[in-house]
Amino acid sequence: MSTSAPTSTPKRTRDLSELLVALLLVVLGAIVLVDAARLPDVAQRGPVGPAAVPVVVGLMLLACAAFLAVDVLRGGHGEAEGGEDVELDAPTDWRTVVLLAAAFLANVALIDRAGWPISGAVLFWGSAYALGSRRYVRDVLIAFALSFITYYLFGQGLGIDLPAGILEGIL
Numbered sequence: 001m002s003t004s005a006p007t008s009t010p011k012r013t014r015d016l017s018e019l020l021v022a023l024l025l026v027v028l029g030a031i032v033l034v035d036a037a038r039l040p041d042v043a044q045r046g047p048v049g050p051a052a053v054p055v056v057v058g059l060m061l062l063a064c065a066a067f068l069a070v071d072v073l074r075g076g077h078g079e080a081e082g083g084e085d086v087e088l089d090a091p092t093d094w095r096t097v098v099l100l101a102a103a104f105l106a107n108v109a110l111i112d113r114a115g116w117p118i119s120g121a122v123l124f125w126g127s128a129y130a131l132g133s134r135r136y137v138r139d140v141l142i143a144f145a146l147s148f149i150t151y152y153l154f155g156q157g158l159g160i161d162l163p164a165g166i167l168e169g170i171l
Contacts, residue, residue, distance in 0.1 A: 022069040026065045032054050032058035100130045103126025112165070117167055117171070118167070121140070
């Protein structure tokens with residue numbers, strides 16, 4: 001008599017999906033290593049250049065892929081999600097997914113034309129709306145505050161100029 005809990009996914013499908021994750025890790029590791037090899041050494045100071053960290057990350061991705069593949073081929077498998085606040089049998093809330101995607105795509109469409117302060121506010125407000133908030137005035141005020149704060153933090157703190165769009169010259 002088996003003491004393991006039955007799973008809804010056949011073993012062959014589960015093993016294939018876990019091997020595909022290992023393959024994805026190999027591809028990502030290879031991409032990171034190729035990109036690291038293409039980095040110029042103009043910023044190198046001392047024996048460690050700018051490619052050191054990406055090379056370590058790429059090698060670690062390849063090692064994780066190898067360990068995962070060996071484990072799966074030896075019969076190991078990932079455990080099912082067992083979070084206490086997660087309903088595993090609940091259907092996907094496609095409305096929320098579509099609304100979040102729409103907010104993101106609106107941000108992408110608006111960022112060059114309207115600028116980050118406006119497109120970011122659309123993104124933040126759309127995300128709050130998609131996730132269930134119905135306090136419209138408060139959400140709009142918070143969205144604009146967040147977008148302007150991130151605009152200035154990126155510009156002043158990180159030296160990354162986000163597009164100002166229609167507010168060019170004002171900001």
